[in-house]
Amino acid sequence: MNEYRKTPFDESLFSGYLDGELTQAEEQKVRLHLEDDPEARALVAELRAIRQAARSTRLAAPADEEWREAPRSGASRFLRRSGWLLAIGWAVAVLGFALWGAATSPESWWERALVAGAVGGPLLLFSSVLLDRLKVMKTDRYGRVRR
Amino acid sequence: MAEPRLLDDDLVSQARGGDAEARNELVRRHRAAAYRFALQLTGNREDAADVTQEAMIRFLDTLQRFEDGRPVLPWLFRIVRNKSYDLGRRQKVRRAESLDELLEKGMPAPVQRDGDPAARLERRDLRRRVWSALGRLPDKQREILVLREYQDLSYGEIGSVLGVPTGTVMSRLHRARRALRDLLAEPDRREGRVR
Incomplete structure (x- = not known):
């Protein structure tokens, strides 16, 4: 049996060997071990392929050019998210009020249609912007970076 | 004639003195590396972009504490690593994208240039499987593999990022490599495949 076999072999030397991070003596020790041990050779070959x-x-x-702005801070992102939540809450409240008003109003149908149009138009526009924004968030890789 | 490229050391000194252009240049120079490292840790582009933004802010904020003559990347990677873990703690679940969506387009890796299509496919498949298995490793094992295999840092630099001695880097890296290899071997054994 070779001299180097007298002490247990430290397997982590294989990684140092693959990375060229060993001293000359350690590298020699690994070479001798590999010559003697086919399982170790197979392991090193596998690790080399993965590497x-x-x-x-x-x-x-x-x-x-996709990193145009200075990095946005966490506080800024928090404020922006809060702004969107408030805006959505506002839209839901206005829509609910308008529907309730239209259903219970004693006015004629065309007066109710005028009110519904005045409220519904901006809400539809807002919803369209919101949907576009949600779509962009899903597909635009660096949306957060650009804005 | 183009102006000579300033060394990182010079840029750091100028940035510390309040030079905005030096700060911008430091960010421009190291942002892509920080982003790739964040991507390798988080597994998806959106989180990587967030982590990079936050890490660059922190990097500029901490320049005063940066030791002269030390390389910039290990310091920056350390910040990226901490920011990635902060994000991971908030999100709980790691949202990994497939490798095909994240690869550099139109720039085949050097090993792909040989003429054997079967070998090329096999290597591409192995790259995908390695990426997927990397996402299933514990954080500590993933980070050390990423620093060595994907970022090509020396053991000394990895030790500096992780705050551990070089000997520990070698043993920890080897454990991570074995764990990765075991993960890769699992489906092979089930499907009777031979590499």
């Missing part, structure tokens, strides 16, 4: 797969993965990052 190469990871290292050849190139992730995309936003281009410079």
Whole structure:
């Protein structure tokens, strides 16, 4: 049995070996171990294949022009979310009031239609903006970054 | 003639002195690396963009405490890591996107250039599986693998990001590699596949 086998082999040296982070003596120790142990050779080959797969993965990052504004702070995001919640609450309250008013009003049908149009028009426009905004949030990669 | 590119050290000194252009240049120079690291930790672009924004703010806020002569990236990565964990604690569930949506377009990796389509497909498949398995690892194992395999940091730099000695980096990295390999081997065994 070889001399190096007298002490237990530290398997983490395989990682240092793959990464070129070992001293010459440690590297020699690993080489000797690999010559002697086919299971260790198979393990190192597997780890090397995984390592190469990871290292050849190139992730995309936003281009410079997609980071136009200075980073937005957490407080700013909180205020914006609160603003949207308030606006949605306002729209629901106005719509409910308008429907109740139209249903119970003693006015003629055309007067009720005028009121419904005055309230419903802006609400429909608001809903359209809201829906667009929700759609953009789902599909626009860097929406939060740009605004 | 183009002006010579300033070293990070010079930019940091100027930024500390209140030079807005130096601060912007530091952000421009390191934002993509911070974003990719955040993406590798969080698994999705929206969270990565949020984490990057917050990390860049924190990075600029803490420049006064930054030691002269130290590389910028480990410091910045440390901030990104903390911000990612803050976000993870708030969200509880990790929302990972598939690798195909996140890859750089039109820039094949060097190992793809050989002429064997089967080998190319196999490597692409392995890249996908590695990415997917990475998302299933515990945070500590994922972060060290990302720092080494995807960010190509040395053991010393990884130690500086994680606040551990170099020897610990090697043993922790090896445990993470074995765990990743075991995860990858699971479906192979079930499906009787041989790599």
